[in-house]
Amino acid sequence: MSRRISIALLCIPALAALSYGAVFGVSENRLRDVERPPAFMSVAEADSATVAHGKHITRTRGCFGCHGQQLEGRVFDEWDWVDRAVAPNLARVARELDDATLEAAIRHGIGRDGRALWSMPSYNFAHLSDEDLSAMIAFLRSAPIVENDLPKPRLGLQARWWIVTGEEDHMAQWVMDVPALRTNLSDSLLKRGEYIAMTTCNECHGLDLRGDWLSGTPDLAVIAGYTEPAFRRLMKEGISMAGREDIPLMSMVARDRFANFTDEELAALRAFLSSLIDEPVPQDVSWR
Template structure:
């Protein structure tokens, strides 16, 4: 009996040591990857000053989902708070206390949006820059014009905290959006301008915003980094919406109601995507119809 007990205790002790060693390794490796820095780069980007450009920047801010993390007043907010995944917040983008540093230039903002890198070369956490890396200089300029026009808000955002499950998934390559700067090709330049047109190519350009949740192949499935109670993203290839019409698609985005009468559940922010204009939505529909059939994840 004593020998059996010693054997059981020995197994538990071995497993405990392996667990501690494993978590120490995960913590070290994830910290190394999260704390990666990138060269500080100086540059310029043209920022319009006219009212219509700022209004278009606001529409982009809403329709591209920036509001979900940075809030209506751009002062930042908690968008994930889960013991296993961690606590993640959007940056205060205003000039109030707790907001953007004075040294943050327009070019720094553009780099943060498209490359996930802060003004000092730090990699930003959970900034979905892989969705925006192809955004044109023209649109980024209008977006920044709007950001710069918003009144200062004093708001010290809560410190971000990466939970144990997020660290494990990150190390295993299942949570690349935790540090999108690590998966972006920083040598590729974004286009100066993208002409809005009723084409699948323009639809692909706009739909890049959707890939963070629906995946690079738009086949849906678990949303990377999402708490377990979040629903899976829908498959929006022909497998998932092949029976829809263009009007069904636009109605779902505008009203949050699918053709079968079911409601689109959060975190799908259809209210914000509803700020997309008809041309953008019709172009996305054309693009989605060019996608090969993909099975649900």
């Protein structure tokens, strides 16, 4: 082999390593380019009523679904766009981290190491009230720790490349894209319904609840066509108006999470979502 060719061949791995290093470096910089919010302090006493309320919030907002039914943590090896996401042991994490660090992760998408999170859907929790968040923290700290050996998470080259090209935002950015709650809702039932929907359904139905092209979820104004019994059946049993019992993802989250909503929460949710039929659908948003 001529000397020139062997030098060229030697260069290929060196170039590959350099490019990987560059993608890694730029993506790390982006993940670290976030600002921690002002320090949060829990507003709740950890009495039994608060802990019970916190458990209800934790259940209905889906923390058990990803962090495990005993909060023991879970590995998402099947999420190949991430490489390996690991939802940590939440009962343990809640005791290790202070209120401010927990709040930064849950409501702002910023992890304990000061980097933006990637897989944890903090955009869905951005509008959680101080009271509900505090009750949730009280519950998580009271939950028994179930030991579980978890591997280290890995953010793969694909995800890092998306961060570099701006094709996919990290979680702290997603949080900033969540529309504000409407302050001009004078009806307290609608206000309550908006709060529940914007901390529950916007995980999958678009940040403004009007549908998400990525996951193909419908505009929730469809609820205007649901009678009270049909809506209750969808929420409690995961069965659609047309009688579908296996709506992808939806039937599962309904049975695991929404079945726990109280009658009062369901009434507020249906009233607010039905009212969307009279509102224009915002255009020019990244998720549609």
